Every structure is written in C-alpha cells, then in structure tokens.
Amino acid sequence: MTRNRGLLAALTLCSFWIAASFPATAADLKSPQLVKTALRIFAGVYGDMSRKLAAQQYDRLPHENQEFQEGAQAMRDAIAGEPATFKAKVGPVLSKTLAASTHVADVSKSHDETQVKAALGALADSMKELNALFPESLRSLPGTVGPPGS
C-alpha cells in the first residue's frame, strides 16, 4: 500500500515536471513570436537548400548552412528566458539540427545528388523534432515556408 502511494507520488511528480518542461501553448513561452520567427528562419533556409539541390547548385549549400547556423541565434535568443529544464530539452535537439545542417554542407562537396538528398532528409527529421518541442501554433515544418503570403 505504502509502495503504491510512493509510486503514485512519483508519477504525479513526473507529470508535473513534464508539464512544466513543455509549454502547452504559445502563451506559456516568454518570447513566442521570436520562437515562431526562429522556426520560420530554419524552414526558410531549408527551403532554400532544397531549391539549391533541385538546381544542382551544390557550391551554394555551404553558404546556406552558414545561414542556418546564424539563424540558430534567433532560437537561442527566443528561449533565453525559459526555465533551465526547458532549455535543457531544446539545447540537444538544436545541436543535433545544426549538426545535420553542417552535414548537408559537408556532403555537398561530393556533388552527389543522392547523398545530399539523404542529408537534407536527416535535417528535415531533426527540424521536425525541434518543432515538436514547441506549441503547434508556432511551428514551421520543413517544406512549409513558401512564397510571401503563403
């Protein structure tokens, strides 16, 4: 009985911790607009990378990676005021996304369409993981940032 109560208490504590770590709505974030902008920047650069691949402009991809890395500062600024637990969740996923972007630049030197496509796919997966940490209303998934007004 006492053991069950202990388990229940631990589970309750865990659910509170999870609820506190992941903002359910945009209003829970300190800078929701900046989060939205950061995710849109990533999606925009990803779109640009895809267009470079389609046009076989492999030599421009390292430059796109540079833009991706610079755009990460917007995300760092956006979560600067968030609780440490939330930052600890975002940090590793952001690092993984940036590494995936660097990989796109690295394989672009091969001018091998298949390799670059695979690297872009891995980047898209990381971006989806990053987006999932934020409320749906702020997300910009890869391939969704199109022409103005869209």
Added chain:
Amino acid sequence: MSMWNAPSRQTVSRRWAAVALLANCAARYVPARGAIARSVTLDVASDGDLLAFRPDSLTCSSGARVHLVFHHAGKYITQDHNWVLVKPGTAAAVAAAGLKAGEVQGWVEPGDSNVLAATRPCGKGEHASVDFIAPPPGDYPFLCTNPGHGAVMHGVLHVTAPRSTVNT
C-alpha cells in the same frame, strides 16, 4: 552723356520686385503641381530574416518619378538582398542571368534589357535606393536576384494610368 533714357533707381527696384514676385510664384506653383502629380516615394523591406518582401505589392502611376527605398530588415542571417524591377514575364530569365553575372555584379547582368530598375545588394540593417521613371501601366514583377531568393522573395509593382498617382 545722356541721362534721359537711363532707368531711374525706382524703376529698377520695381523691375527687380516684379522678377522676385514671379520667381516666388513659380517656386510655389511648379513644385506643388509637379510633386503631387509626378513624384512618389515607395518603401519596401525584407520580412526580417525571411525571404519575403513587405509589402509585396506596390503601386504608382505611369510616368511618375519613383524614389524606391529598400530596407534589409534582417537581424540574424548574413545574406544580401536586392530589389529588382523587371519586365512582365522575365523574372526567371533575369534571375538566371543574374546568377551567371555573379556576386561581383550584384546578381544583375549589366545591361540586361529586361531589368527596369535595381538597387545594389545590401546586408542586414542596410538601406539601398533607386530612382526610375515608372513604366507604362501594367503589373511589373520585382524580385531579389540573390541565387535562390527570387523563387519566394518577389512581389508586384502595379503601375496605374497617370491620373491615379499614389504618393506616400
């Protein structure tokens, strides 16, 4: 020495007063009419660091002297943008020619007959401007010719008949 036909000091003063009055009237009248009917300043900016123009729709009247100011409103990403006005249906060709011309030429092929006006490329936080005479009425595309940008970073300049000049 005949003095009878020389104008008196009073006459000279009157003549100068008349000239000054005429000049004053002209200065007030001509710019007022001309400025309202024939000049327009258009402001356009990048949508922060995103590949989009804000606004993406501009209007002026045909024949107007246009002073266009472009502001690169980006904060994070080091990427250049320009504003290039082109003839209808030539945006893709201008972008392709710009790609060949390269960064040295500001991503615009020198002497490209499809280009009606273009600013220099500018970095985040910078402004660039261009002056041009608005073409005949119609819808004219504008875009950023930095490689890959034009596909999403574009808009339309609506050129109306001369009477409906819009001033900003």
